[in-house]
Amino acid sequence: MNDTTRFGPAAQAHARMSVTGLRDRYARTRARSLDLAQPLSAEDCCAQSMPDASPVKWHLAHTTWFFETFILESHEPDFRPFMPAFRVLFNSYYNGVGEKHPRPQRGLLTRPPLRDVLLYRMQVDERMQVLFDRLGENESFRMLAELGINHEEQHQELILTDVKHLLWANPLRPAYCDAPVDAVRAAGPMGWIGFEAGLVQVGHEGSSFCFDNEMPRHAEYLQAYSLGSRLVTNGEYLRFVDGGGYRDPNLWLSEGWDWVQANQVQHPIYWERNGEQWQEFTLAGLRPLNPDRPAVHIAYYEDDAYARWAGARLPTEAEWENAAAASGLQQMLGEAWQWTRSSYAAYPGFHPATGAIGEYNGKFMVNQYVLRGGSCATPEGHSRATYRNFFPATARWQFSGVRLARDGSATLLG
């Protein structure tokens, strides 16, 4: 089993994507990262608001480090690093690559300055172009290039969520952009879409790119179940808040209740009450809470408690994936990540790649829960039915929302 087959059936796929196509995709992806940093000052790009988040500058450097470390180093005959110290500074978690700068101290890296990181990006981009010319048809190179592109796209989403948290942590509540990223899209009344029991196939299929954790495709047996036809809205979640949902231990997992008590959680992280009116901090600054928008930035604990309060439960990831193509379901893709009750674990037959690249996904398969569907901040191709996002049950700074499920397959339209 080799690396080529590890990260998706990408190898075959690339045979069909031209070298020019891949090179263009690389260029567009790299440019978009810079676009995302455009509204930010060097100061904004340097700060880290919590250990879970990273500075934008760090994201810009780390994604470049990924290409340098996993492609340039092994494919350039006379490889020399842009700067040896970067190997440590911008290594996220790859023990196989060597030492790492401690994650909680990423915000202290005022040096290298932002401009040096931009130079780093430019140089690595130029060197990648040389490799595209020379190795554009080489499968190993193509697989790693596509992985690096997808990796950078994942960090593009994190740039948005991490910046949002940083700006929110500032009492001035500054805006990142003028218009909300998550514009209102219409959704109908809540109903239930039912699915019969049976054996289903789960996992990625076909020749397009996927991450290693989406494979192998395999059979699972599902009991009859139903999914809520759309996401839970702010208005619905507000009734849970106003109804004392955060004060009733019977609604919460035991750990969740401890978390509520210890952190005095009373509502979603970005909500704040201004007199009678609820507001929500968005990338466009503080805005009145829109009752028709999907509730987002919900922790797993909150999601689970809301579902219990609503007489429902969270779906498993297999239920979610099986339903993804079903007609009648709204807001499945690209609206908000949807917690599932499935602990993040290897699919049957999963093996991580050999070498440091094998640390990409596998070593996080404990005490995390799978989210599905992608959000308004998710790069386009990532909002696919088989994509497995994962975060601990306490995570609130992602665009994570609530999809309800329940036992039995009776379809009830709202």
Added chain:
Amino acid sequence: MNDTTRFGPAAQAHARMSVTGLRDRYARTRARSLDLAQPLSAEDCCAQSMPDASPVKWHLAHTTWFFETFILESHEPDFRPFMPAFRVLFNSYYNGVGEKHPRPQRGLLTRPPLRDVLLYRMQVDERMQVLFDRLGENESFRMLAELGINHEEQHQELILTDVKHLLWANPLRPAYCDAPVDAVRAAGPMGWIGFEAGLVQVGHEGSSFCFDNEMPRHAEYLQAYSLGSRLVTNGEYLRFVDGGGYRDPNLWLSEGWDWVQANQVQHPIYWERNGEQWQEFTLAGLRPLNPDRPAVHIAYYEDDAYARWAGARLPTEAEWENAAAASGLQQMLGEAWQWTRSSYAAYPGFHPATGAIGEYNGKFMVNQYVLRGGSCATPEGHSRATYRNFFPATARWQFSGVRLARDGSATLLG
């Protein structure tokens, strides 16, 4: 859906067990708890070595509180508590019952003294006898009585594990008993027992008692897999230790490696090196490490790392349960709890009982991993194929061992 059906198909079963039988079972269980405390002084029974563990006196009182709260209070016409303050002091985690004494401070309860807890037990036993006379055929009473008995048996195991940890925390390393609880039983060479892919049934069946989390019985689809024919031995685990297993981050889950570093873990908790010789703290004191015994007191993180080192993986709980009756497998029941890679979650269709008793299992279904099989410290009836034990990935003070699994169904006998 009512409570009677919630906790096992017990209702039907009891029709077949005579009132005398149930009453005797009650008496034997209650007497055994006292037997377990016999080698201990009042001081031993009062101390708490860590928040995860409880004092023996607390176990003796809490199991009594369970009968008082869930049976006497609802079935005695003129119920009066033995002592009102006990309602709070010996409530473990039932929010539905009211306030609770903080868990980490259980060791400060030098009052009530042990003798008062023994009086508490006697009085509740007498009152239970009256109810057996009056309500011995009543299904609700029978269901709760059997639940209370099983509950007390669960605490009997905890008495042993908690006392072991307390005595180990004492530099004198005192023994609880003369002979090891876990005498050597012969086990053959390690082989692999294979199972073909297919749909299997998981969960409790039949009329005997089970906990609510073992139901409903339901179908799951398994890929082909194999289980190790016996548990991993101390000798095998020692090779992992000596081979640098605790120093190689590539063998560990990311969280597991953080845990190893933060706690400077270098070997199983109860092992200690005395010059050239490894010793193991047992309930009978420090003993030379027996290389043929199953390795126990292994955390999930350690178990997972060992499996990776051995080129294997942990089984899922469905794989384990499906294999439990298979011929060729040794040490499946009553030897050591066996971690599975399955996060503790509700079975499809699971609903907790209404009322406080519904807090028994359901609210712990997050960030815990299922263990199967029972250990040398497990009361007899609990070492059954469908029993689902669960602990966080860091737990080391239980008798938890290592059962390996791998993909594919090739049976290889050692």
Added chain:
Amino acid sequence: MNDTTRFGPAAQAHARMSVTGLRDRYARTRARSLDLAQPLSAEDCCAQSMPDASPVKWHLAHTTWFFETFILESHEPDFRPFMPAFRVLFNSYYNGVGEKHPRPQRGLLTRPPLRDVLLYRMQVDERMQVLFDRLGENESFRMLAELGINHEEQHQELILTDVKHLLWANPLRPAYCDAPVDAVRAAGPMGWIGFEAGLVQVGHEGSSFCFDNEMPRHAEYLQAYSLGSRLVTNGEYLRFVDGGGYRDPNLWLSEGWDWVQANQVQHPIYWERNGEQWQEFTLAGLRPLNPDRPAVHIAYYEDDAYARWAGARLPTEAEWENAAAASGLQQMLGEAWQWTRSSYAAYPGFHPATGAIGEYNGKFMVNQYVLRGGSCATPEGHSRATYRNFFPATARWQFSGVRLARDGSATLLG
């Protein structure tokens, strides 16, 4: 400089106390420790309610360890320890003696059982008697014997304060004794006793025993000042509480305010409000708060804030000591320890004894504040004018009260 002169001018003094007198004093002191443990069960004696406090059993053993380590070991020709492990278990903080059992884990020492500690005491007492016979006139022996006696007396006070904290930590709020230890003694109205500026002598003088930190006697220059004629009462302190004293940051030292916020301190530790009535936990259980009694169990931070609220300040230890013999001052000795604003530091010319015994006092001379006067729980001879007690500014479990001071020497009688 030798040890004999280090701990007080005791050497000369003993020449005047007969061997029989010293031996009797030893016997009475040892017996009193057992008397203090009399109302307690073995369970009570084993538990530790916080790292600052120690179990009674530990106090009984440690005071015995002191005699064994510092006298038997150096004066018995064929010394053998009662039990080698005790050298570590009951060493408090003497690095010169070797390893120590970690202080926060003293409550886990259910073994040795209380009865073995009592045997330990008996054997050491017998061996001490042999030494009294043989070395009763030896100055080094006499100095160490007297030090050991005074050391045990210090621990007698800690037995009472530590037991009080343990029983208070129990929701049953059990009593240690029937009658309050601190019976009401009459005190007059509050006035101010003035002292003129000038050079005064501070420190122990004469031939009676003192600790090394009370010497050398030396000159200090004091500005004119006044002391409150008696201690602040519960009634007075209650006005500070009711007047919002715990909610006004301007009354507090910066660190003190952080402490109030972090611990949500709202009143003295042992006070609790029962509807309209304030109660106070005492060694005789919960009692109505007596407004005429001196306020006790006050932290330095609270004491300082109260003084600021009252338009006064705390005295320095030199001011306190200089005033101790003054007529007109009440409740100076044996009523409640009185915080001074003096950080605990060496007197000019102070040198600790050589060897492990030199760790007795000197190494604690940082970040602690001196208290003077002794309390209702203090053994008789310790309530002397030169005795320097010391605790961190957060300590609340000692019988510490409030003596006010202010600048200027105008005497005003209440």
Added chain:
Amino acid sequence: MNDTTRFGPAAQAHARMSVTGLRDRYARTRARSLDLAQPLSAEDCCAQSMPDASPVKWHLAHTTWFFETFILESHEPDFRPFMPAFRVLFNSYYNGVGEKHPRPQRGLLTRPPLRDVLLYRMQVDERMQVLFDRLGENESFRMLAELGINHEEQHQELILTDVKHLLWANPLRPAYCDAPVDAVRAAGPMGWIGFEAGLVQVGHEGSSFCFDNEMPRHAEYLQAYSLGSRLVTNGEYLRFVDGGGYRDPNLWLSEGWDWVQANQVQHPIYWERNGEQWQEFTLAGLRPLNPDRPAVHIAYYEDDAYARWAGARLPTEAEWENAAAASGLQQMLGEAWQWTRSSYAAYPGFHPATGAIGEYNGKFMVNQYVLRGGSCATPEGHSRATYRNFFPATARWQFSGVRLARDGSATLLG
């Protein structure tokens, strides 16, 4: 007692300093702060390396806030704040002024950007000029202006120490400047300068500015003592390190030893060993350790342990101040702060100013130790004999060195 007399005898002094002189001093001080920030990028100015330190941008804003809050607000007839939110963001610790942004989160304030803080400085400077024109002879204004100037000078020193810590926390170990701030100045061999016992005067005298904590001048009685003729050098301190000073608990205060163990301290914070050679991180980057330079960045705990190892002790602040003018003593002023064994406390007769400005010094008078003498980073006028600096015993990021003392007045020249 009014504010004018609180902060130094400044009022009288100003009568002698012309309005132009004060205005010039203001301008020079303000300009110097900007000069200090000159070598730094906006990123450098925004980051905070630990809660004890503050970002440079924050220092630039807070010193401006001080003039705005304590002068403009009370002296401008139509006062309007530059930006209302700054009142909270740049309040350090004045409860009397209102809310404060949490200190550990100062590094998250990427907004306002550095350029806005520079605009803030410019506007406040312009408004101050108007007041100088209008109120230049007004005593209250002059006193506050001088206080604000001195306050800003204190923060200039913190800019250097905080930047040093930030750059050190970066694995690239970047330099702040080309040449070391602390150039070598010759010092002779170590000797001892003796002082006879007697009554001395301590505290500020005369008409120049001082802080409130330097007053009132008052008498203290000192025993005979000697001071080391110069500071302890790196070479001398290195012998302590190499001689196992950090491994011998007998050299340390009990708290100090706990600190060494908990933080695995093995040498001064900015030292690092590179093979056989010791290096020291300086504002000019990593440099070989100069054995002739005074050891700096020494915590009180280290200082105390070194003194004990050297058979000496630390001086009291009165001893230090009394000696400051003595001939034969070198490196007393402007070389390195010198820990004293004196806990930071009020001088007899001290009263803080009324209002928020009274929080300047008084509320920190607990659990801190006084340092004297000023360092290479200290603005010129602050290195005076009566200046009382203060930090907790753990502080290492200041330029704090070691001045030894001992009992007795025998002068011995090296």
